[in-house]
Amino acid sequence: MFGTQDLTQFIIAGILLNIAPGPDSLLIMTRSATQGWRAGSAAALGIGAGTLVHIMAAALGLSALLATSATAFTIVKLAGAAYLLYVGVSLLLSKAKTNTSKETTPLPALSHGKIFAQGFLTNVLNPKVxxxxxxFVPxxxxxxxxxxxxxxxVLGCIFNFNGMLWCHLLAVSTAFARQRVRISQAVTLWLNRFIGMMFISFGIKLALANKH
Structure with missing residues (x-):
């Protein structure tokens, strides 16, 4: 159908690749843990939108430019690394804020639109995708x-659809776990700093990455 082959194997491989941890999953979990599942879903939708850009770029042959042009690959790679470093440093330097009920929140709440943009940029600026x-897809x-x-x-949309199912499951399960397990704000703050360090490591890894 539509010129595809071995569709079952493709779906299984795609699911396994989507489950593999990375900056996308980390962003979803961070936002779900701090602002609830809707925030995590907003990040997931942004990631899905970024994936659609990669799919269309591959279909139009633009991704081939990244694969063959060292300059183009380097520009996108450094832009993506810089953004991951920015997110990581923001988390690392986050401070607890006191609200009117004298409770502390470890991160300033972002609008769902800004969280969507975070997810989109995290994904679309990664030339490895x-x-x-x-x-993989060909x-x-x-x-x-x-x-x-x-x-x-068609294959890219199937991959993205399965990825969105996993990402939203991750968002809901993270938010549920956060509600069930009460963690002190001090511990949460340090967890955010740890996650920030992870984002920084992803950014450094991307900056040092080669095309192959």
Whole structure:
């Protein structure tokens, strides 16, 4: 159908790849733990929108430019690394804020629109995702497919749909766990700083990454 092949294997592999931890998952968990599942879902939707950009870019051949042009890859890579470092430093330097009920919150609440933008930028500025769609998805496009870009879009949308199911499950389960397990604000603050360090490590890793 649509020039695809081995669809079952593609779905299984895609689910396993989506489950693998990374900056996207970390962002969803951070926002769900601090602002509830809706905030985590907003981050997930932003990530899904970023993935759609990568899918369309791969179908249009723009991702091939990142794969072949060292300059283009470096520019996008450094932009993505800088953004991950920015998010990490923001978390690392976060301070507890006292509200009217004299409770502390470890992070300033962001609007769902800003959280969506965080998810979008975290994903779309990662050139490794673009290279992934060029390296992984074509393996499941039939050699005799009449419209290979359409087949890539179909497979990309299936991958993204499954990814969104996982991301929203992660958002809900993280928020549920946060409600069930009461953690002191001091511990939460240090957890946010630890997560900030993780984002910084992701940013450094991306900055040092090669195309292959």
């Amino acid at each position: 673009a290279i992934f769609f060029l390296a 393996q499941f496009i039939a050699a005799d497919a009449s419209n290979k870009p359409l087949a890539l879009i």
